[in-house]
Amino acid sequence: MRDSTARNSEIVVALDIGTTKVCAIAGRKNEYGKLEILGVGKVHSEGVLRGVVSNIEKTVNAIAEATEIARRGIEAPFDYVHVGIAGQHIKSLQHRGLLVRHNDHLEISQDDIDKLIADMFKLVLPPGDKILHVIPQEYTVDNEQGITDPIGMSGVRLEANFHIITGQITASNNILRCVERTGLRVANMTLEPIASAMAVLSEEEKEAGVALVDIGGGTTDITIFQDGIIRHTAVIPFGGNVITKDIKDGCTVMIQQAEKLKVRFGSAMADEVFDNRIVTIPGVRGRDHKEISEKNLARIIQARVEEILDYVVWEIRRSGYERKLIAGIVLTGGGALLKHIDKLTEYHTGMSTRIGIPVEQLAHGYSEQLSSPIYATAIGLLLKGIEDRQRGRVREETRSSGASDAASQIREEGQGKWYEHLFKKTREWFEADPDAEF
Numbered sequence: 001m002r003d004s005t006a007r008n009s010e011i012v013v014a015l016d017i018g019t020t021k022v023c024a025i026a027g028r029k030n031e032y033g034k035l036e037i038l039g040v041g042k043v044h045s046e047g048v049l050r051g052v053v054s055n056i057e058k059t060v061n062a063i064a065e066a067t068e069i070a071r072r073g074i075e076a077p078f079d080y081v082h083v084g085i086a087g088q089h090i091k092s093l094q095h096r097g098l099l100v101r102h103n104d105h106l107e108i109s110q111d112d113i114d115k116l117i118a119d120m121f122k123l124v125l126p127p128g129d130k131i132l133h134v135i136p137q138e139y140t141v142d143n144e145q146g147i148t149d150p151i152g153m154s155g156v157r158l159e160a161n162f163h164i165i166t167g168q169i170t171a172s173n174n175i176l177r178c179v180e181r182t183g184l185r186v187a188n189m190t191l192e193p194i195a196s197a198m199a200v201l202s203e204e205e206k207e208a209g210v211a212l213v214d215i216g217g218g219t220t221d222i223t224i225f226q227d228g229i230i231r232h233t234a235v236i237p238f239g240g241n242v243i244t245k246d247i248k249d250g251c252t253v254m255i256q257q258a259e260k261l262k263v264r265f266g267s268a269m270a271d272e273v274f275d276n277r278i279v280t281i282p283g284v285r286g287r288d289h290k291e292i293s294e295k296n297l298a299r300i301i302q303a304r305v306e307e308i309l310d311y312v313v314w315e316i317r318r319s320g321y322e323r324k325l326i327a328g329i330v331l332t333g334g335g336a337l338l339k340h341i342d343k344l345t346e347y348h349t350g351m352s353t354r355i356g357i358p359v360e361q362l363a364h365g366y367s368e369q370l371s372s373p374i375y376a377t378a379i380g381l382l383l384k385g386i387e388d389r390q391r392g393r394v395r396e397e398t399r400s401s402g403a404s405d406a407a408s409q410i411r412e413e414g415q416g417k418w419y420e421h422l423f424k425k426t427r428e429w430f431e432a433d434p435d436a437e438f
Contacts, residue, residue, distance in 0.1 A: 011038065011074055012389060014381035015063065015081040016192070017175060019048050019218030019241060020334060022062040023378040024070035026078070029386055034363035035379070037370060039073025041066035050218035050237055051087035051192075053174040056181075064182045080185050082385030083175055084192040084377055085132065086219055088237040089168040094137075095120060099158045108141065108150045112158055120162050129166045132191055135230050137161035148227070165191055165233055188388055193221035193233055195380030198387075200332050200356030200373070201225065210327035212356065213312055213345075214376065215335025217241045220308055222315050224325070232319035236311045240335045243304045250300040251292050253281050261297060268305045268341040270298040305341060309348045316349075328352035332373040 016023040026039040043065045047058030067081070097116045101108070113136070120134045139147040141155035150158060172189060179186050196214045197206075206225040214221040216239045224232040240262075247258035247266075265279055273295045281290040312329075316322050328351035331342060336355050345353040358379040359371050370379070 011076060011078065012382055012385040013070060013078050013081045014378050014385055015083045016378040016381060017048060018045055018216055019051060021045050022066045024066040025378045025382050026070045026074050027382050030363050035361045035383065036363045037366055039070035041069030052171050053178055056178060059178045060181045063178055067182065067184065080187040081179060082187050082381050083179060083189050084195055084381050085167060085172055085175060085189050086192040086221060086235060087171055088219060088235055089171050090165065090235045092163060092165050092233045095123065095162050095164055097160050097162055101156050101158060104154055104156045108153050108155060108158060110151060116160050120164060125166055128168055130169045131164055132167050133165040135163040137163055137229055163230055187385065190381055190384050192377045193223040195384050196332055196376045197223050198383045199358035199361065199376045199380035200330060205327040208326035209321060209324045211316055211325055211329045213329055213331050214333040215239055215331065216333045222312060224319050224321050226321055226324055231321055234315040236308065238308050243301055246300050246304050253290060257281055265294055265297060266301050267298040267339040268302055268344045270295055270302050272340045273298045305344060306348055309345060313349055325351060330354055330356040332356035332376040334374045336373040
């Protein structure tokens with residue numbers, strides 16, 4: 001009984017709130033360190049636009065439905081979820097930090113690195129922005145450069161380059177509000193491309209240099225790794241939905257028909273369509289049907305995919321790592337399911353390309369549906385949640401939440417009394433007769 005309770009307490013739930021789908025996955029690490037998936041809930045998303053919540057009610061309903069389906073796979077209830085954040089508002093910047101240590105005989109510890117990272121959170125940002133992640137790059141100890149792990153070294157002057165990812169406060173608050181309205185709490189919030197990278201990239205690829213391109217419904221997220229470190233992140237405000245809209249306009253069909261055409265008959269390369277079949281679309285309310293050739297459909301798709309790839313190439317060049325990506329490009333997300341998109345990416349960028357499927361970390365016996373790039377972000381969020389819990393970065397206090405709320409209320413009341421006392425004394429001082437002492 002105790003063993004099953006301990007096993008249930010290890011369960012982590014991840015929530016991917018996307019433009020086209022809301023996906024909840026429950027899982028845990030087994031004794032071999034592999035990811036055991038216990039429950040998967042995937043529902044259609046209507047309240048999210050380009051990765052940002054645009055309709056609270058619809059998003060709340062989708063989250064509730066997805067988490068309820070995932071809950072059926074596990075025996076124990078859960079209160080906390082590990083959530084992803086993405087969208088056009090995500091920005092990144094580089095900054096350098098400095099810490100002067102007073103004792104050069106003591107070894108550099110994790111506390112020193114934590115102080116450097118904490119200093120980065122004090123940066124002045126544009127109004128409405130907040131820091132989501134601070135990722136250390138290389139360290140410098142007393143002018144000794146290029147150090148990846150300074151712990152245990154001696155030195156007075158500790159410096160570091162940081163890759164800082166920021167996002168809008170309102171976007172993260174809306175996600176928090178949606179999750180909390182379903183009766184759940186957010187354990188932590190992770191940038192979605194970082195999560196996707198955990199699910200589909202190998203350590204060798206990260207070391208060699210690789211660009212992960214996650215083509216979602218509303219946005220395309222880019223993460224560049226080199227020497228095992230995140231070097232650049234970017235969000236392009238185009239995704240699979242723009243391709244669907246092009247098909248709708250180009251073929252003059254309804255949006256649902258355009259999506260079906262893209263999924264069933266679409267190809268990212270017109271030259272790869274040889275038999276050029278004709279697809280017949282029924283007309284609206286008895287009107288004449290439409291005939292669309294697969295070749296023309298592929299031309300519409302290819303034009304938009306090439307435009308997205310132009311943005312990808314521009315971001316890779318902007319990062320300064322264009323000639324250092326030995327492992328090339330890894331495509332993931334729902335957009336990676338388009339036929340021949342890996343070939344088009346290779347031709348268009350000149351880099352070797354593969355499709356990233358998030359199954360390497362999974363234990364044997366996983367459901368066949370999970371071997372799809374659609375689940376890369378959700379599985380990555382699950383891995384990140386497990387890692388954060390193991391490292392003690394997440395405090396999930398289900399039982400004592402009432403006590404902590406009461407304690408914070410007492411603190412607030414105490415502060416209120418103190419301010420009231422201060423205000424009273426100040427008022428007495430101002431109202432006192434200035435000549436009373438004479």
